[in-house]
Amino acid sequence: MFQTSNALRRNVHSQVTDRVGSSIVRGDIGVGETLPPEMQICEMMDVSRTVVREAMRTLTGKGLIESRPKSGTRVRPPEQWNQLDPDVLRWRLETANTDRYLAKLFQLRSAVEPAAAALAAVHAGEDDIARIRAGCDGMAAAKTNEDFVVADIAFHQSIYFATRNEFFWPIAQMFEITLRQSFTIAATGSHRPRALVEHRAVLDAIAAGDAEAAREATVVLLKHSADDLVRIRGREFDAPARPAKR
């Protein structure tokens, strides 16, 4: 239990949070089960109870667990976890099947990003547009694949922020953690010129304040990204079949 992760840096309580949180997300401690008493965890990890408790508070704040005196600390059902929390995402990423994980993420992007671009076209200020343009320029100027991906991520994040709707922001946050992989996958050489053109189309539509054009340009962009991913990673990337007959 509580695999000895290789995260050695940072605070002690962050390390404990990582190990316990990771264990929970991995499913080491089934839903509804109680994890070991605080004192026992202290011994297991050789830290003080203060540290363990602060780690527990963090996990409680993310919705992973709930504690009550005497009865102990139980794992809450995954529907109540803050699935978009950066740490939770990271822990999932450690354990999950990467292709299916990226596929689900892409489902969310496909739902949200066209609307975000449309909203950005209406609400973006000059600073927002400058940021988006900087992303485009960065992609154009990129020498290495790494640079290209970083600029690509910045571009998409900027669109979410440009909506001026804070409820879209958490989705932009995810990109740092989760999308570096999928972007890298799709950024392989030959696709870059076409991608660049399509990104500029989105930028231009937003800068022009044309919501519908921004939406459609984003749909095109995502469609082609999805095609690339399917081509490279195989059909695992497609939606799995319905689990039960009706």
Added chain:
Amino acid sequence: MFQTSNALRRNVHSQVTDRVGSSIVRGDIGVGETLPPEMQICEMMDVSRTVVREAMRTLTGKGLIESRPKSGTRVRPPEQWNQLDPDVLRWRLETANTDRYLAKLFQLRSAVEPAAAALAAVHAGEDDIARIRAGCDGMAAAKTNEDFVVADIAFHQSIYFATRNEFFWPIAQMFEITLRQSFTIAATGSHRPRALVEHRAVLDAIAAGDAEAAREATVVLLKHSADDLVRIRGREFDAPARPAKR
């Protein structure tokens, strides 16, 4: 500073978390500023440092603050907050302009919910569909407005869970906290029969596994809800104009 909230029940550290978190979200402590040293907060609220520290860990976990020895604890920029975290949402709701808040929330729903219904049509299992149907039946059987709203919320939540994509779940979580108001607003008497028909249309499409029909039925449903809200709350509910010229 740290308004004396009326949340008196629960743990002490939850209360402290509430008061400090609320202050931050309200903007009492500008972005980048440092909040008072832990010992000072202890005195202010007459609690032990243990409690204050655990509250700080919770807030750190939600992305609101970051602490370093000597330099103190600073408020992070709102783009880095977990804006979909239930607590953060609650604190926002305390302070925000309700109409504009609901409008932004509705923008997110409009983006996500049609896609969620489409995914549900493909991925929902029998249990998922039963839950959605239960929501419908609850709306039909509701005697009071309160009952109707509760069933309505359950219906929409079930759709998000039925996507079988955990990244959609946090959006369903928000409903408990934030949408009770807007649902109640729109549930006034005469609109209920039509709403019920439109909800059943979504259910039927999902049960039939028809993704496109589910998407379109949801679009219709949301469109009418938005109309109701605009009619009742006035144009404040519409999107504000672009802040800067280009």
Added chain:
DNA sequence: CCCGATTTGTTTTGTCATACATTATGACAA
């Protein structure tokens, strides 16, 4: 005397240890 690098000091968070309070749970007894 001036300037820069280093050292030393101080403040604040990070960690540990211990004690006691509070509260569910389960067993026992009426």
Added chain:
DNA sequence: TTGTCATAATGTATGACAAAACAAATCGGG
């Protein structure tokens, strides 16, 4: 069955020390 009580777990308080970061003072070289 119901009420009471022991117990085990979390919740809270206190005090001490470690570590780190910023600031001032100090020292060395020009």
